[in-house]
Amino acid sequence: MDTFAQLVILTFAAGTPLVFAALGELVVEKAGVLNLGVEGMMLTGAVASFIVTADTHSPWLGVGAGALGGAALSLVFAVLALTLLANQVATGLALSLFGVGLSAFVGRGYISVVIEGIKPLSIPGLSDAAIVGRLLFGHNPMVYLSLALFVAVQWFLHRTRSGLLLRAVGESPASAHAIGHRVIALRYAAVLFGGACAGLGGAYMAVAYTPSWTEGMTAGRGWIALALVVFATWKPWRVLAGAYLFGGVTLAQFQAQAAGVAIPSQLLAMLPYVATVVVLAIISRDATTIRLNAPASLGKPFHPE
Amino acid sequence: MSRTTRRMTLATMAACALALALPASAQDKGALKICFVYVSPISDAGWTHQHDIARIQMEKKLAGKVTTKYVENVPEGADAERVIRDLAQSGCKLIFTTSFGYMNPTLKVAKQFPNVDFEHATGYKTAKNVGIYNARFYEGRYLAGIVAGKMTRTNIAGYVAAFPIPEVVMGIDAFTRGMRSVNPKAVVKVVWTSSWFDPGRESEAANTLVAQGADVLTHHTDSTAVVQAAEAKHVYAVAYHSDMSKYGPDAQIIAVTHVWDSYYTHVAQTVLDGTWKPDHVWGGIKDGMIRMGPFGKAVPQDVRDLERKAEAEIAAGKLNPFTGPMKDNQGKLRLTAGQTITDDALSKMNYYVEGVEGTLPSGG
Numbered sequence: 001m002d003t004f005a006q007l008v009i010l011t012f013a014a015g016t017p018l019v020f021a022a023l024g025e026l027v028v029e030k031a032g033v034l035n036l037g038v039e040g041m042m043l044t045g046a047v048a049s050f051i052v053t054a055d056t057h058s059p060w061l062g063v064g065a066g067a068l069g070g071a072a073l074s075l076v077f078a079v080l081a082l083t084l085l086a087n088q089v090a091t092g093l094a095l096s097l098f099g100v101g102l103s104a105f106v107g108r109g110y111i112s113v114v115i116e117g118i119k120p121l122s123i124p125g126l127s128d129a130a131i132v133g134r135l136l137f138g139h140n141p142m143v144y145l146s147l148a149l150f151v152a153v154q155w156f157l158h159r160t161r162s163g164l165l166l167r168a169v170g171e172s173p174a175s176a177h178a179i180g181h182r183v184i185a186l187r188y189a190a191v192l193f194g195g196a197c198a199g200l201g202g203a204y205m206a207v208a209y210t211p212s213w214t215e216g217m218t219a220g221r222g223w224i225a226l227a228l229v230v231f232a233t234w235k236p237w238r239v240l241a242g243a244y245l246f247g248g249v250t251l252a253q254f255q256a257q258a259a260g261v262a263i264p265s266q267l268l269a270m271l272p273y274v275a276t277v278v279v280l281a282i283i284s285r286d287a288t289t290i291r292l293n294a295p296a297s298l299g300k301p302f303h304p305e
Numbered sequence: 306m307s308r309t310t311r312r313m314t315l316a317t318m319a320a321c322a323l324a325l326a327l328p329a330s331a332q333d334k335g336a337l338k339i340c341f342v343y344v345s346p347i348s349d350a351g352w353t354h355q356h357d358i359a360r361i362q363m364e365k366k367l368a369g370k371v372t373t374k375y376v377e378n379v380p381e382g383a384d385a386e387r388v389i390r391d392l393a394q395s396g397c398k399l400i401f402t403t404s405f406g407y408m409n410p411t412l413k414v415a416k417q418f419p420n421v422d423f424e425h426a427t428g429y430k431t432a433k434n435v436g437i438y439n440a441r442f443y444e445g446r447y448l449a450g451i452v453a454g455k456m457t458r459t460n461i462a463g464y465v466a467a468f469p470i471p472e473v474v475m476g477i478d479a480f481t482r483g484m485r486s487v488n489p490k491a492v493v494k495v496v497w498t499s500s501w502f503d504p505g506r507e508s509e510a511a512n513t514l515v516a517q518g519a520d521v522l523t524h525h526t527d528s529t530a531v532v533q534a535a536e537a538k539h540v541y542a543v544a545y546h547s548d549m550s551k552y553g554p555d556a557q558i559i560a561v562t563h564v565w566d567s568y569y570t571h572v573a574q575t576v577l578d579g580t581w582k583p584d585h586v587w588g589g590i591k592d593g594m595i596r597m598g599p600f601g602k603a604v605p606q607d608v609r610d611l612e613r614k615a616e617a618e619i620a621a622g623k624l625n626p627f628t629g630p631m632k633d634n635q636g637k638l639r640l641t642a643g644q645t646i647t648d649d650a651l652s653k654m655n656y657y658v659e660g661v662e663g664t665l666p667s668g669g
Binding site: 003006007010014017104108111112114205209210211212214215216217218219221250251254255257258259260261262264265266268269 | 349469494497499500503506512513534551662664666
């Protein structure tokens, strides 16, 4: 049972960067904006959080800096795509390229630095007691933060007036504008929120998951987060499930390899991608639901007359 | 997708670095100009880092006689050819290309610049002005295995590896044979990450191995994540490429490090003397191309002595990690008693030896 608890904890740990980044992107896309710059924003968040942690010795300050770093990069996107109406796909791709290069440049003096990262919770009597205690209290604090983010996003989108408005902007910005709402301002807010979340995902990698900075350390997780949002048909809980499924299958295939299962490792390496896509495609196979959930104006520029 | 985009950025950055480096080329007319092409950023540990340490050492040893220049982060393929050609045009007389994938670009440029000497690391094709060099990393792996075999309590070692190519497989096999030479009960579990560099996955793989009972970890990947994971999980680690004790002060029991500086100095000297010839060098412990890193605090003296003794025997040519009898892990006899593996068989190694768990993914 000990192994089981450890596996669950590892699965949550592996899925968490995706949870942060994908929830942020979900909100952005719900507002009708497609920002493909997630990978770049994650790396910017990672490098910002690492530098601040290394200089101040406070990982939580670093996490804040990570969110700010991601948001700052997303502001570039917002100005180009929302104010100057540049093509969103091209701008987002450029943002990813830019973020990879920028983070490598800014972080070049920090590659060798060792930091004290955020450690998993350890509450005497709870985290180490029975299996339930370990499952509830044995995670990294940032895992709880990502779960809180999930609750907040779910509640905001479906239980608040502003959430309704945000979705309306994603469906029909012209109507929202006609009844007097500030479409561009709302989209700006959504893009900045998405950037901050991607930054948090990167910060989690740099100061909690593998406390270190190396160029390109997110290794494509930003792109997986983007795909996750689409396959989860823009539903927060499916994003969550998809992220943990991806993390879990990644670990399971490592388990299988370590246990000496005679399946080619190249095949096993595909498994997380295949399993996530297949499972999410099956649970959201209803075409009507997809149409209902997909923001109708996704990726279309809007200019208030 | 991510790979392509990263490559594109790297290419742009490499081009910028090159543009910045060029104006300096007119200086030091008398000195031999030696240039290096690196596949990744120099960073703080890893493959390229070790080459760069050697470059600096060589410059010091031959002070006044040579100047050096390098271009880092050059993707293998078309970009490499352009970078190598630019270097040759800018007056480099000796060029080291330090990654396997530079083989064909190096040969192509070498044909166009017969007056420039080239040295290509880890390749297998030579030419009139192209020599190749590599190190017998497996000797270091075997020695690390001895230490690991003595330090393990669970008799299980975990090995995080990138791709099942002979270079990596011979490392796994040598490590396993080293472990079992002192601890016949030891087994090695291997996990493939299908990526040379992904700290997240490497750390996940390391944690998985610990969960399955491994209490010594090692890696054939480019980041420091495995050593860090070992430190966090309070198990031992054998670092590869560089000394990583900074990342795992309690975890690292030994490191297998690459040392190129005496080779680089030697080659530069022969070019200065006009005696350079394209050679095929595959050096090991004896040639000083591999050095065993510092022992960890936890390693007792008798284990250190054991390792030092084996190291001396390898250097003296009395011990070879692959001397029969040797069976693969399916029970097939690969070497009969007393028989030593040939270099050719070594460079095509595509089986696990006895003691490695699981089956080797094909494609090596």
